Amino acid sequence: MSTRERLVESARDLLWERGYVGTSPKAILERAGAGQGSMYHHFTGKSDLALAAITRTAEEMRAAAAAVLHGPGTPYARVTAYLRRERDVLRGCPVGRLTMDPEVIASEELRAPVDETLDWLRAELAALVEEGKEQGEFASSLDAEEVAAAIVATVQGGYVLARASGSPAAFDTGVRGLLSLLRPADRGDT
């Protein structure tokens, strides 16, 4: 792996773990096994490297979500698969956690990939819910955009509950609650 590549990957790890404010260039360089010169050769500074890292993380997250959302099954089954897919729950969402970072939010450039990713996810889920409504799987009274926002919020908030309690169980409990509310009336399974 090239030095540039190692820098981006190290920044991704640290951004996930400690956020932008909590991540120093020095820590990134140590993890990447590179000197300061390498970083300032490939990037203009901390924020430029962070942008590359965040952009890649956002891309990977979209790809992973798309794999499940565009998978097989009814809309409800695909929403379920998305909510239940394996997650490093206690590490939190590598994209969503950045919204709590004051310097990410203050920067149009750094916030953009975060916003776009969550917005894309919401739109994908909204399309899926809409499809479910057409097939009669979801109540026609539901607003697909609203329900999609609630789904994304439950996932993001699930990470908060899990990290607060120190256990992934809280995430799963919330997801089960949401799924029970979403469950088509004519189904009795779990």
Add this chain to the structure above:
Amino acid sequence: MSTRERLVESARDLLWERGYVGTSPKAILERAGAGQGSMYHHFTGKSDLALAAITRTAEEMRAAAAAVLHGPGTPYARVTAYLRRERDVLRGCPVGRLTMDPEVIASEELRAPVDETLDWLRAELAALVEEGKEQGEFASSLDAEEVAAAIVATVQGGYVLARASGSPAAFDTGVRGLLSLLRPADRGDT
């Protein structure tokens, strides 16, 4: 207000805005208009002051939530009132945001008030949902604990969506989605 008091209030503001990692003693002192000696006289250090600040924030949050949750109305009405109560949405949740802070999560002492507050909120909502089930307002098939977790998660995740998009609207959209899923079948209003 005493110097000690001003220190705690300044720390609360900055912890909310920038988190633990992003808040320096110097910034707290400047905001409080105090010298370093004052802080180290009243507290053993940054984490001790942060603990006092977090504890107070947690207490205030519980009191504010209790006022709505123990208010008048049916269980569904009270859940609605809780979800729709006025919030500084773009500032995020002063308690929940701390879960994204690596040093808060790493410290049993700092994490405890965060965990207890969210857990208390979940239990309060669970009791309310249970009450609603008994009154026939919520489906008896629902698990109160699970639904309560989904409600808390939606709120916490709503802050994430709002901050990502830079607009409080995303929070409200998610809340409307959750409320539509929770809404008793025999009701048709909004």
Add this chain to the structure above:
DNA sequence: GTCTATAGGACGATAGAC
């Protein structure tokens, strides 16, 4: 109880050798 002075190290960035 509050102040200023100071410590020793980390912060983010730049310079210049190789």
Add this chain to the structure above:
DNA sequence: GTCTATCGTCCTATAGAC
């Protein structure tokens, strides 16, 4: 392209005067 040296500032904490 990568390195080390250095800059000026900020970090958290301690010392000691008042």
